Amino acid sequence: MEEIQKKLAEHSGKSRLEKIGKTISFLCIAFIVFVVLSILYFVASKGISTFTKDGVSLWNFLTGTVWNPSSLGENGEPLTGALPMIAGSFIVTLLAAAVATPFAIGAAIFMTEISPTVGKKILQPVIELLVGIPSVVYGFIGLSVVVPFMRNTFGGSGFGIISAAIVLFVMILPTVTSMSVDTLKSVPRYYREASLALGATRWQTIYKVVLRSATPGLLTAVVFGMARAFGEALAVQMVIGNAALMPTSLITPASTLTSILTMNMGNTVMGTLQNDVLWSLALILLVMALFFNILTRWIGKKGAMN
Template sequence: MAQSGGKKRVQPHIIEEWTGKIYTSLCITFLIVTIFSMVYFVAAKGLSSFFVNGVSFKEIFGSTVWKPDGEPPLFGALPFIIGSFSTSILAALIAAPLGICAALFMVEIMPKYGKKYLQPVIELLAGIPSVVYGFVGLSVVVPFYRDLFPGQGLGIVAGATVLSIMILPTITSIATDALSALPSGLKEGSYALGATRWQTLYRTVIPTTMPALMTGVVLGMARAFGEALAVQMVIGNAPHIPTSLFESTSTLTSVITLSMGNTVMGSVQNNVLWTLAFILMAMTFIFVFTVRWLERRAKR
């Protein structure tokens, strides 16, 4: 009787365990199917411009002329690719030192005041909608550059400035976690050898956490590369390769958002826009693989 009672008490736990396993398996299956479906849909649409409409790889990746309504239509996407890389790389160069220094301040220099005042402000930046960043950039950043430098203020620098503020919380949060996870014995050993605080930071702490810090920078670049609305409002949206950082240009995301609603599904221009979206997705995968490589390097 005691054994049968024990089996009855164990039975609900077995049911709960199998219920959890089935629910988890269904969720994972749904995620996998969703991801592969999105990749297949975007790839099928994006590659149709090459295999159905006859647009050449050389024209999209090598030409600088974008005239989808011309006779014949021209689909040179090189200015948009260069514009996306220029703004995202410049934004990372601006935000990376600020984010890493903010993390050092919050973790190593003044953790009490940093976590009390600086960290809530940086976390607040992550919740602001991108349209607000774009409007602030159009109202403040663009006039500022217009008054200091020649041109209208619209261009790569204005877009990179807005993007750097947007990706600052991502870089700072990952850098803070990396610095907080650093063993305290490493810093104590540096102090025991006679190193000062600043020598310990730039000779021990930063080199040790560099892979994790670079992970935050790469993730910030990934977000900057895929941002559309904020960049669209301040970059000028000119379909050509700029000769100056203060000259208007365009990005992959901005040309997609501006042109997708004016095209017919299945047309050549619509398929070329899907090709640009496929390029964005491919770059996202590259950023993810880079982050994974940096994480494996950090564990060694």
């Protein structure tokens, strides 16, 4: 009888601890959700006020090519054309992802399929080291190495989209590579064994079996790298030139959404038009971040279905 009572007491104690644990977990999750919703509401309310309070046309904001919120155009509307920054952000991101993807996938294939020992002992520590380097260090290296190289090779100031794309390429390469390695490792071993048993060579197995099976994960890695490149601020600001002009060449100064934000946010007064349009740029960044997250989830679901 005493043993039964002890077991009941222990069970009730465990149930009490489980309830306390569930309550703490729920409160933590609720707090995180509250913080995220608060950030979304704050940025959205500030960004939308440009069009509701200040009377700026959304179409002119997205398609205009002149950025000078302190001046008025011929129609009496402030010159708040954000197209140069939007185009600059997309061009830099796409260039960096286009260059980083083949290098990342090639390194991942080498580390998992060709020489796992060398990859684990040498390449993996190097990649982890690159991930931990602060973005300001990348920007300073780009300012000291990439910009002078571009200036001496192509002329001009050396600042521009291509310089920013090179810096972002180095920054997102370790992220895409590490995610690609994890994806290739997740491909079942019997896929490789079955392919080799049917007479396929190692390269045929890698190309036609491993890579095709890992395609959803590789696409997720690329999208994740693009998301990081799109939101990078300090390193890009240091090498792109920060000229709010439509990009006419890859070697002329340009700007991105993040570079304009980091340069001007501390120089404006809260509630003014000059401040509101910066929050509108931040809202575009937030929408793009949500888009990248949704795209990543969609790719993951499609891969799971296949």
